[in-house]
Amino acid sequence: MTRSRLLPYALIAPSTIFLLLLFVLPLAQTIGLAFTGNDGASLENFRKMVGDINFGVSIRNTFLLVLAVIPLQIAFALAMAMMLQKLTSGRDIVLWIWTIPLGVSDLAAGLVWLAILQDRGYLNSALYALGVIEGPVNWLSIENPGTMFLGIVLAEIWRATAIVLVILVAGVQLIPKEYAEAAEIFGADAWTRFRKITLPLLKPSLQSALILRTVLAFEVFAVVYAIGGRNFPVLVGEAYAWQSENQNYGVAAAYAILVMLISLGATVCYLVALRVKPETQP
Amino acid sequence: MKGLRRAVYLSGVVAICAWVLVPIYFIALGAFGGRTGVFRWPKSIWPMDSTLAAMQTFLAIEGVGKAALNSVIAAALCMFLSILLGAPAGYALARYSFKGQNLYRLLIILTRAFPLAILALPLTVTFIRIGLYDTPYGVALIHTALALPFAALVSSSLFMGIPREFEEAAWVFGCTRLQAFLKIVLPLALPGMAAAAIFAFVISWNEVFAASILTVREKTLTAYLLTVLRESPLHYRFAGGFILIVPSIVFIFAVRKYLFAMWGIANR
Numbered sequence: 280m281t282r283s284r285l286l287p288y289a290l291i292a293p294s295t296i297f298l299l300l301l302f303v304l305p306l307a308q309t310i311g312l313a314f315t316g317n318d319g320a321s322l323e324n325f326r327k328m329v330g331d332i333n334f335g336v337s338i339r340n341t342f343l344l345v346l347a348v349i350p351l352q353i354a355f356a357l358a359m360a361m362m363l364q365k366l367t368s369g370r371d372i373v374l375w376i377w378t379i380p381l382g383v384s385d386l387a388a389g390l391v392w393l394a395i396l397q398d399r400g401y402l403n404s405a406l407y408a409l410g411v412i413e414g415p416v417n418w419l420s421i422e423n424p425g426t427m428f429l430g431i432v433l434a435e436i437w438r439a440t441a442i443v444l445v446i447l448v449a450g451v452q453l454i455p456k457e458y459a460e461a462a463e464i465f466g467a468d469a470w471t472r473f474r475k476i477t478l479p480l481l482k483p484s485l486q487s488a489l490i491l492r493t494v495l496a497f498e499v500f501a502v503v504y505a506i507g508g509r510n511f512p513v514l515v516g517e518a519y520a521w522q523s524e525n526q527n528y529g530v531a532a533a534y535a536i537l538v539m540l541i542s543l544g545a546t547v548c549y550l551v552a553l554r555v556k557p558e559t560q561p
Numbered sequence: 562m563k564g565l566r567r568a569v570y571l572s573g574v575v576a577i578c579a580w581v582l583v584p585i586y587f588i589a590l591g592a593f594g595g596r597t598g599v600f601r602w603p604k605s606i607w608p609m610d611s612t613l614a615a616m617q618t619f620l621a622i623e624g625v626g627k628a629a630l631n632s633v634i635a636a637a638l639c640m641f642l643s644i645l646l647g648a649p650a651g652y653a654l655a656r657y658s659f660k661g662q663n664l665y666r667l668l669i670i671l672t673r674a675f676p677l678a679i680l681a682l683p684l685t686v687t688f689i690r691i692g693l694y695d696t697p698y699g700v701a702l703i704h705t706a707l708a709l710p711f712a713a714l715v716s717s718s719l720f721m722g723i724p725r726e727f728e729e730a731a732w733v734f735g736c737t738r739l740q741a742f743l744k745i746v747l748p749l750a751l752p753g754m755a756a757a758a759i760f761a762f763v764i765s766w767n768e769v770f771a772a773s774i775l776t777v778r779e780k781t782l783t784a785y786l787l788t789v790l791r792e793s794p795l796h797y798r799f800a801g802g803f804i805l806i807v808p809s810i811v812f813i814f815a816v817r818k819y820l821f822a823m824w825g826i827a828n829r
Contacts, residue, residue: 382809390802
C-alpha cells in the first residue's frame with residue numbers, strides 16, 4: 280500500500296523541483312540582488328532607483344494606465360458577456376472573434392495600434408476625410424503626452440479585454456438559470472436581475488479577473504514600448520532599461536521588487552474588498 | 562419596438578467584432594504595403610500598394626528567419642516541458658488527496674502573482690554561468706515556469722472530468738494502473754491536453770521581457786522586434802507585428818472549445 284501512497288508525491292515531484300529552481304530560487308536571488316550594493320548589504324540600489332530621473336514619472340504613468348484601463352476593461356467585458364448570453368445563433372464564431380486578442384502578444388498589439396495612430400495612419404486619414412484635421416498630426420510624439428497615453432490605453436483595452444471576458448463568461452455559465460427565471464416570475468426587469476443576481480454571483484470570477492489583470496497591468500511594458508518608445512516610462516520598462524542598457528542588475532532588481540510589492544498590495548486589496556462568503560455561493 | 566431593440570443589439574455585436582478585426586486588417590495592409598504604402602497620404606482602407614515583395618524583403622533581412630526559428634524552438638520546448646511536468650501533477654491533484662496538496666496549489670498559484678521581471682533578472686547571471694544564456698533553451702525554461710502552473714491546473718480539471726469508475730473498471734479487467742491510464746484516461750484527455758499545449762506555445766511565442774534580457778544574438782522574434790523597434794522603418798515593424806499575430810489567430814481557433822472550461826476552472 281505504501282507504493283500508492285507515494286505515487287502522488289512522485290507525480291508532483293518533477294514540477295515542484297522545476298518551480299523551486301526556476302521560481303523560488305530566482306525570487307530569492309532577486310531580493311538578494313536588490314539589497315546588495317557595491318560593498319555588502321545596503322539600500323544603495325533602492326536609493327539609486329528613487330533618485331533616478333524617470334522614477335517618479337514611471338510610477339505615475341504605470342498607475343495612471345492601470346487606473347484607466349482596468350475599470351474600462353471590466354465594464355466592457357461584462358457588457359460583452361451579457362451580450363453573448365442573448366446570442367442565439369453564430370455564438371461560436373462571435374466568441375472566436377472576440378477572443379482573438381487573447382493570443383496576440385502585447386508587442387504585436389502595440390504595433391497594430393501604431394499602424395492606426397501614426398501620423399500617416401488610418402486614424403488621421405479618417406479625420407482628414409471628415410475634415411477635422413488638415414494634414415498628418417503626430418499623436419504619439421512627446422509633445423502630445425495626452426494622446427500618446429490614450430493610444431496606449433486603447434491598445435491595452437483592445438488586447439487584454441478578451442481575458443477578462445473569458446473568465447467572466449466561464450463564471451456566468453456556473454450561475455443556475457433558475458435564479459433569473461424565478462426573479463422574472465416575480466417581476467424583476469433585466470437590469471434588476473443583472474444587479475441582484477448576476478453581479479453578486481459573479482463576484483468570484485470578478486475577483487480572479489481583477490487580480491490577474493491588475494498583476495499583468497502593472498507589468499505593462501511592450502505595448503508602451505511599441506507605441507511610445509522611451510517617451511512614456513513605465514516601471515517594468517525601467518527595469519528593462521537598467522538591465523539591458525545600463526547593465527545594472529541591482530537597480531533593475533529593485534524595480535522588479537517594487538512592481539512585485541505593488542501587485543501583492545493590489546491583490547490583498549481585492550481579496551479583502553471582494554470577500555465572498557461561502558454560503559452565498561450556489 | 563422589439564425588432565428595433567434586436568437590431569441595436571445585433572449591431573453592437575457586429576461593432577465589437579469590427580473593433581477586434583479591423584485593426585488586424587490595418588496592420589496586414591501595413592505589412593504588405595511596403596515603403597510606399599506606409600507613406601501614402603491619406604490612406605485608403607482598400608489594399609492599394611499590396612505586394613508580396615514587401616513581406617519578402619522583411620523575411621529576407623538577416624536575423625528575422627533565425628529569430629522566428631528561435632521562437633519556434635523555445636515555444637515548442639516550452640510546450641513539451643510544461644505538459645511533461647504539468648500533466649502528472651494535474652493527475653495527482655485530480656485523483657489523490659494527499660498531505661501538502663494545498664501547499665502545492667499555493668505554489669502554483671503564486672507563480673502567476675509575481676512579475677516576470679523578478680524571475681528573469683537573476684536567471685541572466687545563472688544562465689551565463691551554466692551556458693544557457695543567449696540560447697532558445699534558456700528562454701524555453703523560463704517560459705515553462707510561466708506555462709507550467711497553467712498546464713497543471715488545466716490538466717487537473719480535465720482529469721477530474723473523467724469519471725474514476727472508468728479506470729476502476731479497467732483494473733477489474735486486469736489492467737495495471739499504467740495500462741488503465743494509457744488506454745482509458747489518456748485518449749479521453751488528449752484533445753484537452755492538446756489545447757493546453759497550444760496555450761503553452763502561445764504564452765512562449767508572445768513573451769517579450771524575459772526573451773529580451775536572456776538573449777543577445779540568438780533572439781526570439783519578439784525580442785528581435787523589440788530591439789530593432791526604434792531603428793527599423795515602419796513597414797518592417799508592421800510586417801513583424803503581423804507575423805506575430807497570424808499564428809495566434811489560428812491557435813485561438815484551434816482551442817476555442819476549451820477556452821472557457823480551462824479559464825473557468827483555472828481561476829477558481
